[in-house]
Amino acid sequence: MPQQQQPPAPVLIKDVRVFDAVDAGRDLSETTSVLIQDRRIKEIGEMDPPAGSVLIEGGGRVLVPGLSDAHVHLFAIGSTLAGLTTGTTGAGYYNALAEAERMLMRGFTTVRDMAGDVSPLRKVLDAGTFPGPRIYPSQAAISQTSGHGDFSNVYDDANTFSCGSHPRAEQIGFLRVADGRDQVLAAVREQLKRGASQIKVMAGGGVSSAYDPLDALQYTPDELRAAVDAATDWGTYVCAHVYSDEGIRRAVAAGVTSIEHGHLAAGFDTIELMADKGVWLSTQPFVESDHEYADPGRAAKNKQVCEGVANTFRWAREAGTKIAFGTDLLLEPEKAGLQNEMLTRLSTFFGFPPADALRIATSGNAELFRLAGERDPYKAARLGEITVGAWADVLLVEGDPTRDLTVLGDPDKNLAVIIKDGRIHKNLLG
Numbered sequence: 001m002p003q004q005q006q007p008p009a010p011v012l013i014k015d016v017r018v019f020d021a022v023d024a025g026r027d028l029s030e031t032t033s034v035l036i037q038d039r040r041i042k043e044i045g046e047m048d049p050p051a052g053s054v055l056i057e058g059g060g061r062v063l064v065p066g067l068s069d070a071h072v073h074l075f076a077i078g079s080t081l082a083g084l085t086t087g088t089t090g091a092g093y094y095n096a097l098a099e100a101e102r103m104l105m106r107g108f109t110t111v112r113d114m115a116g117d118v119s120p121l122r123k124v125l126d127a128g129t130f131p132g133p134r135i136y137p138s139q140a141a142i143s144q145t146s147g148h149g150d151f152s153n154v155y156d157d158a159n160t161f162s163c164g165s166h167p168r169a170e171q172i173g174f175l176r177v178a179d180g181r182d183q184v185l186a187a188v189r190e191q192l193k194r195g196a197s198q199i200k201v202m203a204g205g206g207v208s209s210a211y212d213p214l215d216a217l218q219y220t221p222d223e224l225r226a227a228v229d230a231a232t233d234w235g236t237y238v239c240a241h242v243y244s245d246e247g248i249r250r251a252v253a254a255g256v257t258s259i260e261h262g263h264l265a266a267g268f269d270t271i272e273l274m275a276d277k278g279v280w281l282s283t284q285p286f287v288e289s290d291h292e293y294a295d296p297g298r299a300a301k302n303k304q305v306c307e308g309v310a311n312t313f314r315w316a317r318e319a320g321t322k323i324a325f326g327t328d329l330l331l332e333p334e335k336a337g338l339q340n341e342m343l344t345r346l347s348t349f350f351g352f353p354p355a356d357a358l359r360i361a362t363s364g365n366a367e368l369f370r371l372a373g374e375r376d377p378y379k380a381a382r383l384g385e386i387t388v389g390a391w392a393d394v395l396l397v398e399g400d401p402t403r404d405l406t407v408l409g410d411p412d413k414n415l416a417v418i419i420k421d422g423r424i425h426k427n428l429l430g
Contacts, residue, residue: 005128008423010037012049013394016058019355019402020386021065021363027355027402034063036392039422040381044388056417056429062400064358065384066109066133066393066420067408068365069339070282071260071326074100074135075116075174081331085168092172096121099336100132106340106411109393109420110134110383112198112326112369114239114260115141115149117173119195122377131425134378134393136369138200138239139191140176142184142227147218148206148241149175181226184219188230188238197372199231200260203251204242207291207301208331214264214301215244224254235373239282243305245270257371258282258324263308271315280368281316282324285309285345290329290338313350324368325361340409347405354405392422396429 013036018029035043035050049055076084078095100121103111111133122135143149145158151169152158159166159177169175173194178187188199203219205212212218219227224240231238237257242248245266248259252273258280265271274281288306293299316323327342329335346357366384370376382390396417399407407414418426 007038010035010042010050010053011056011392011419011422011424012036012047012053013056013058013063013396013417015060016063016396017060018044018386019062019064019358021359022385022387024359028062028400031060034386034394036394036419036422040392041386041388041390044386054424056396056427058396059429061416062397062402063386064395064397064401065362065386066395066418067107067343067361068110068112068369068384069103069108069326069361070112070324070365070368071114071284071328072103072111073116073328073330074103074111074113074118074121075172076330077336078333079331080333084172084174084331089172093121095333097130097132099333100125101130102336103339104132104420104425105418106337107395107408107415107418108133108339109418110136110366110369110378112136112138112365114138114200114326114328115174117194122195126377128421128423133420134383136197136372136377137195138198139194139196140170140173140187141200141202141241142176142178142187142191143202144218144223145177145179146211147177148202148204148209148212150177150209150211151175152177154211181222184223184226185230188227192231192234192236192375196236197375197377198236198258199227199238201227201238201240201256203240203256204244204247206241206243207293207298207305214304217244217247217250218242221250221254224251224256228255234375236375237371243308249273252277252279258368260326261305261328263305263312265308265312265315268315268319271312271321272319275319275321278322280322280324281312282326282368283309283312283316284326284328285313285342285350287345287349290335290342292332310350313352317351322364322368323360324365325357340411344406344409355402357405358401393420395419
C-alpha cells in the first residue's frame with residue numbers, strides 16, 4: 001500500500017460565488033470565502049486566513065465541485081486495442097497513469113471505472129504519489145460467452161469447454177467471461193476480491209463487440225440475479241451494460257441498480273419503470289463521431305445507438321428517473337479530450353438547464369457512487385458538493401457555468417484553479 005502523503009497546507013479561497021451542487025433552489029451564493037483544511041471543506045463564510053495557509057483571491061469567480069464521470073475506462077482510453085492486446089500490461093498501466101493526470105487537469109476529480117484492472121492505480125492516486133482523480137473501480141466487466149465482453153476469436157472454444165489460455169482481454173483483467181450461476185458468482189466475487197467498489201455485467205449487445213447484435217439479450221434472469229446476490233452480500237450493487245428495451249426490463253427485474261446506456265429503450269414506459277424501481281440511468285450524450293469503426297456492421301450499430309440518445313434523455317427527465325453522466329470513451333486515445341465537450345452537450349444538445357447539468361455531473365453522480373456502501377473507498381466524507389465536511393475537490397472557473405455550461409468545454413483556458421483532496425494541482429492566479 002503506497003504511503004499517504006502529509007496533508008497539504010490549508011487553503012483559503014476568498015471572494016467567490018459558490019455553486020454547492022446541493023441547493024436546487026439556488027444556483028450561486030453571494031460572494032463568500034471557503035476554507036480547505038485537512039483535505040476537507042472546513043468552513044464557508046467570511047474569515048481571516050489561518051496561519052500558514054495558502055491564499056487564493058477568487059476575484060468574484062465561480063467555485064464549483066470537481067466534476068465526475070460515471071463511465072470511464074482509464075485502462076482503455078489511454079491505449080489502442082492493438083496496444084492492449086499485443087503490448088505488455090505495464091504499458092497499459094503507464095498509459096492509464098498518464099491519462100489519469102490529463103483527466104484531473106480537465107477538472108474531473110472523481111470517476112467510476114467500468115472495466116479494467118485499476119484498483120492498483122486507485123491506491124497510488126489516493127496516496128498522492130501521482131496526480132489523478134478518485135476512482136471507483138469495477139475491475140473486470142463480466143460477460144457471457146458471445147456477449148459484449150467476449151473478445152475471443154470466433155474459432156476459439158468457449159471458456160466452459162476449453163482448458164487453454166483465456167483471451168488477452170481477460171488476461172489483463174479487463175473482462176471476465178462467465179456462464180451459468182456458479183461461474184457468475186465466482187466472477188463477481190473475484191472482482192470484489194480485487195478491489196471492485198461495484199460490479200458491471202454485460203446484459204445486452206454492444207457496438208464494439210464482434211458477435212452480438214444490439215437486440216441480443218445476454219445473461220438469463222437467474223444469472224443476473226446471481227450477480228446481484230453476490231454483490232449485495234458485499235453491500236454493493238450491480239451495473240448492467242444494456243441498450244435494448246427488453247434487456248433493460250430484464251436487468252431491472254433482476255435487481256440491477258444502474259443501467260449503463262439504455263439508448264434503445266422503446267418508450268417512456270420503460271424509463272418510467274426505472275424511476276418507479278429506483279434504478280439509475282447512467283447514460284452518455286453520444287454523437288456518431290465520438291467513436292469510429294472501420295467495419296460497416298459496428299458503424300451501423302453506433303449510428304443506431306446515437307439516434308436513440310435524445311429520446312432517452314427526454315423520457316428520463318419526464319419520468320423523474322435519476323440520471324448519471326458518463327462518457328464511455330475508450331481505445332481511441334486521441335479522443336479522450338471529448339470528455340468536457342460531452343458534458344457541455346447535456347445543455348447545448350439535450351435540453352438540460354446548465355445548472356441542472358452541472359448538478360448531474362457533481363452531486364448527482366456522487367449520489368450514485370455512494371450506493372457502493374461499505375465498498376465505497378471515499379465514504380469518510382461526501383463528494384460532489386461544496387458543503388462543510390465534504391471532500392475538498394473544487395474548481396475555480398472563469399465564467400459562470402450555471403448559466404453557460406460551455407465554459408467547462410475549455411478547461412485549459414477556463415479552469416483557473418483545480419484542487420483535489422485539498423491539494424492544489426493548478427493555480428493560474430498566482
